[in-house]
Amino acid sequence: MARDLALRAAASVSGAPVERIRLEHLPSGQPVLAGAAAGLRISVSHVESRSGRPGVAAVAISKDVAVGVDAEVVRRLNAVALSTKWFSWQETQWISSLDPDLHDRAFLMLWTRKEALGKAFGDGLRSGGMRRPVLGGVLEPNPELQQLTPEMSLATPVFDTVVVTIAAQCDSGRVTVHRH
Template sequence: MSRVEVWLAVPVGDQRRHAHALLRRAAAAVLGVRPEGLAVAREPGGRPYVVSRPGARDHGSRPPVRVNVSVSHTRGLTAVAVCTGGDVGVDVEPARELPAVALARRWFGEEDVRWIEGHAPDLRARALLWVWTHKEALGKVLGTGLAGGGRLGPVPLPAAGLPQQPAGRPVTLREIFPGAGLTSAVPDGPEGYVLCVAGGPGTEGAEVSVTRVDG
């Protein structure tokens, strides 16, 4: 069974270097090896992954080990995700006041706009960020990002509005559309942020664990 580990940390120093170090630490914890034996690499389209370094003493003569990863930077927080059984995407955004309907009309399709408008005015900014983080995370799974048409791609829109995730309760990745092979979950993230995790084929039912770590 696949599983997803999400690590959150306040960035220290250069954010890119910090994110790479955090990716290695998280992947090392999942794989049970030393961070020094892992390297962050990228596919031709730019999607990151972590792979064991040739000759690393943790692996000996075994073939290189690879895990799929994702990273998100925002003001005051870095999020990384490691998945043991499929592609993964993570996105985190600070909860804040926004002209939600105007931005939705500018960025998203009509169905997304109607869903955001259906919320009470004080919830629309968070509803916008729900949609945004889903699109970002799914775009990372697909390797397209928002620039590749992801802004208009469909995302799960709960009929009852924004669901409330009880603090501390584990969540699992669930298929968002039948047959699409894509999954998502909204774990209980840090206060003041909206967090979304998405997965590709093979991630249905994967448990998502969120850990806050130092630097």
């Protein structure tokens, strides 16, 4: 599902037929486009189907800036306890300050922000990625890229059952979301 979506998205952005595009991976696992879409920047996230729920795939592509994307299916978590293990004190306090019905979605929003930023920076969650601060910018679903740092912006489009964050190495812009 994710591979097919990535190839179709690359064909759409590049204008090349999908048969002339290849999706390869660096030794780190980072996806790269080859063939007629070489040079485009790509990030892919996928969640396998579980418990009868369909899987989810998300792809971010750019002609000229580094991008990262992460997607997580909204599910019941022990969000506050998990945040004390993985997040900063400030991030845990932010989650705890919300209505308990929002804890799981808030945890997943911070998690996807960290993952998407790590992918855009090219280091994933290695090198302290879980300690990367992500509380800046708009902390609500928003398809507009909001500047988090001087070199990176984030967008979180609105979906009912999935939290998706897109990171782009730029200061502003709009994310176009295609749902399939």
